[in-house]
Amino acid sequence: MEAFYIILLVGTILVLVSAFSSLLAFRFGAPLLLVFLLIGLLAGVDGLGIHFDNYPMAYMLGSLALAVILFDSGFGTSLHAFRIAAAPAITLATAGVVLTASIFAFAASLLLGLSWLEGLLLGSVVASTDAAAVFFLLRIGGIHIRDKVRSSLEVESGTNDPMAVFLTVSLVEIISAGHGSGGFNLKLLAMFLEQMGLGVALGLLGGIMIVNVLNRLPVDRGLAPIFVLALAMLVFSFTGAVGGSGFLAVYVAGMYAGNRKIFAKEAITRFQDGLTWLAQIIMFLVLGLLATPSQFPSIFLPAVGLALFLIFVARPIAVWLSLLPFDFTQQEIGFIAWVGLRGAVSILLGIMPTLGEIDSGHIFFNTAFIIVLVSLLVQGWTIKPVATKLGLLIPPRMGEVDKVELDLPGRATHELISYRVIKDSPVLRGERIPRWAMPSLVIRDGRSMRYQYAGRLRENDQVYLFIAPGYSRLLDRLFASRAPVEEDDADFFGAFAISPSRPAKELDAAYGPGLLSVAEQGMTIGDLMTHRLGGKADFADRVRLGSIILIVRELDEHEHISSVGISLEPVEPATRLPIFINMREIAHRIRDTLRRYRGKSVPQAAAVSGPPGGGENTN
Template identity: 75%
Template sequence: VILGLLGGMMIVLIVSRLDTDRGLTPIFVLALALLVFSFTGAVGGSGFLAVYVAGIYAGNRKMQAIGTIKRFQDGMTWLAQIIMFLVLGLLATPSQFPVIIVPAILLALFLIFVARPLAVWLSLLPFDYTQQEIGFVAWVGLRGAVSILLAIMPILGKLENGQIYFNTAFIIVLVSLLVQGWTIKPVAKKLGLIIPPRIGAVDKVEVDLPGAANHELLSYRVIKDSPVLRGERIPRWATPSLVIRDGKSMRYQYAGRLRENDLVYLFIVPSYSRLLDRLFASRAPVDEDDAEFFGAFALSPARPAADLDAAYGPGLLNESEKGLTIAELMRQRLGGKADYADRVRLGSIILIVRDLDEHDHVTSVGMSLEAVEPAITLPIFINLKDIIQRVRDRLKGRRNRETTTSESAQKAPTGREEARHENGR
């Protein structure tokens, strides 16, 4: 971890001071990543972990030609995965499959339906995930290049029965892809985890600017039904510089009203790009499930959170949270940063982030009064918070029943009193 962190700092420092052709920058980054990997392995550390940490650090820092680096790394990622699956096919021995096919399939089914869900549930137990979310993570699982790489290790180490391990992993990966791979979207839809789109289609290209510029150059293609085509004006903080129409370039001032398929180049401040996305995007498809996903009621994020506790509580908020606004409460419950479609559960109500501004401040909040339905009837995907709440509710219900039974016993007349009552009547 330490060498990876230092390696990430080294990558950022060298790339920031690198004065060479921009096309060579991704090659330098790749070479430096290999240096971090090999050096860490040479001194007895984990090269994989080191280069992973270095990538996380460098990827979250400002560097020149960052767009070029990301596109190059994206292509290298796909190439690496293709190579791994090619190696999987080359090293597999289908003639040996009949001997292990039955236990391998049984092992795959055990991993899919027992081991992996149990491991995911135990890992996510302390966190405030819903049953739907934990169930989806358990179903998606981990397969592909990582499994193949780990399966190759016994063969490289020349372990006894190493080929059996590899062939078993081959069958497990295939079963996982066939059973889980194509069902990801139906499962997500069944669990209600597909987020409705905020905007429609948008055709955008980011153009790298040399040096440490404080502006971005974006290129948008004007799409049919986009707000800018319907007469919406471009904001003042965006500076249009060029319009390409029918293969001819012209200054924005002389282009007149924008037309469909025009290519517009604009200089903007980086944090405002999402607002322009909405301006140049087509209309988002409206689904009847959108209102259900974002809640039937809309709340002002500036309202005091104490109003929720007064209306739907008490006990929804802690004492420290009663002085916050709804937006501040949601941001605090979400770890300091709210994102589109994030949800916060408060007892029997759910708060949903409907929209954000350019500074990631919550501008619209939806509320649902319907409790989150469990993903399944079994309690395997219940988080620790829900388990504690269910135990409390059960203990409270037991105490109430005992209290009711005790009061009934005290009020019930004895046999002698009943006899007197009968004689008197």
């Protein structure tokens, strides 16, 4: 019992130190997950002397924590974000992981003296981006970028872990059995299809089960988050037990449940937020304790070299090749390549060679650990400066908004939401609350009153409204200070603005011909942009038409395009090298080159034929 209390005391102190250290990390802009990892290192065998070398337990704890993080990641991913980013994100999560691991394998073989298959195993260990790191830095770091880019990064980080896990486990089995490179065969492909197929199918069924249990059974509100957690772990463990990818299943289940009307959703969201923080702290602390820094010097230089190769060569090439078919600019592809943070998943997978009894398994773990440290230091600290340098940061549409969504008892078809009236908000300037919102109560200076008797709203009033589910985003604009788009802001929104109701054929006449198809000729500019954006336009979305770029400057309350900007100058390339350009840009450059070549050949032909008029040229 004394040992139990001592272990519990030490563990609690470490968690508290990690939680308090987050305050310093926020203040100085340090990557928070790096802080958690360093605390584990300092408390470990080469620091305060806590000896922990139980690899199986560390892998089980890490897997459970990762399942919690992935479920919360899926729960917080909107269906709209998944739709606009599904194709590029899934390509990155599958082909991108394989490409990264394959390119990395050559450098690992050269610097560490591993066989190509062992190098591929190490590449698979570090090939996936860390969901916790990416979500934290993008959502909490105040980085405002185009929705398609942000969504691609978030969906990729949530879906690429299953691919990395599959490759790592398969390669460990092949190397342990001594099959060599001949182990790659149709059986491996069948295993992949089985794991991913079962992961998606059972994840969808699990999400349906979670929603139905919460909405149809008389679950107590306080127990609802516990039910969701237990059902999520049921989906994770059952899928893994029948041969599927439990990590993919729990992410899919979370995304399905998070995009449905579910009982006590706000309570579940708050519980998941806290639980995810705890899971991150525990996972990074355990993996930090497991490391032995005194073993690092023997492989430190090769490991740092591999980390830099991964950051500057393997990841960028894999991202570029994966995103060639998609309409991303050079800057956006370069940014996606840079936000390839490695984290706890890579260290967790670094345990697998030791569990699989591969010779020198500690080399894989220690190398992965150093690569993660370098990644968090180099990339984690520079994401916002890189986004600024590439010109990807866009002005936020709205300023501060202070709201609380409250759960209603029973299975109501309305939501209760509360806003604090803040300075410079449209509602304070006299904008009317729409009729479909039902304001019921105003709290002013500690006194409550019915909305119709409150008169004009004042600063710091607390307003309570009943609204239909899903309409809160429309009200956010009324209760938040909006950031206006300046007319001369050509950096992001074009040299001038035009009306989206104008005929699209005017663009073809002015900047074409040949920009539009026959069907697009009859559209308005707004309809044309919405069509090319897949049916849903968002703030700062861009559509390239030949030599011009159409940019969404404004959206109305119904999320329709209300103002369009035109950029006449081509976007400055991220690099002069022929990298990070998509297929459309490649075709555009080839066409320009052919035009220049033809333009040069015509004057040469004229010079050979002599001056016009057919006479001789005499001096």
